[in-house]
Amino acid sequence: MGEQKCVLNSCCCGCSLRSGSLAIGIVGLVLSVIAAIYSIIRGVNGDTQGWIDMAVQLIEVVICIILIQGIRTDHRGMVMVWVWVSAIMIAINIVLVIIGIILTLNIIFAIIAFIVFGVAVYCILVVRSYALTLGGSGSVA
Template sequence: MACIVQSCCCGCTLRTGSLVVAILSLIGSIYNIVSGAIGAVAGIPAAWGTVVASAVALIIAIMLLIGIQKNNRSLVMAWVWINSILIVINIALAITLIALGGIAMGVSFLIAYLISIYFIVVVYSFANVDLQGPVNMA
């Protein structure tokens, strides 16, 4: 059984909480694109990977924003599933980082991922409470 909440952490509606998540995702993606491009221009070739990944994240955030605005459950759930997969991958990477000795950084990443999981729960709840009932988890 999936976790469902009835409101966002500040007591606002699931729709408002989901909009906040979408806007924060947009801002974060744009920031990462700009900082990655600056790094790439400065001669750090790996920074282009950040630019590409952040551009994909920007597209996914736009999908969420459009899904919320148009009450399109498919777009909202696409954001939920994509971010759920990314969280699993990122948690595995953070655990690997901790195992390799980067304890402080790995733990801080895990804390950030816990916040991200809550954001996923809020958006998932919006999709299932406000937009046409439960989704088949099979």
């Protein structure tokens, strides 16, 4: 068909796409669990936004578990679920950050946010590239 766009051959520092994807899944899982605990603490202390954040973080925990399991079983569909959900979450966050930047005119926040978005997009490219190496549905019999 056509040539694949934005496909990487290896992860940072030359490690394999599989190892990089697994590291992304594990780090994402740990950070999401920590963020969920922090959100629960905020919710218990009376901040309603903490409960909303906790729900989002729990969804992220589930998605990271799906990614890790997809990598373990070489299941392309499970890996691509993480790619799509992460891409949607980044798109929503970019819109929210742009609105926040317009309202506050905080340049330091803008710089930090777009560096974080750059790293997140790179992670999505690594995991997507790994999923493309799996080919087919990736189901294990």
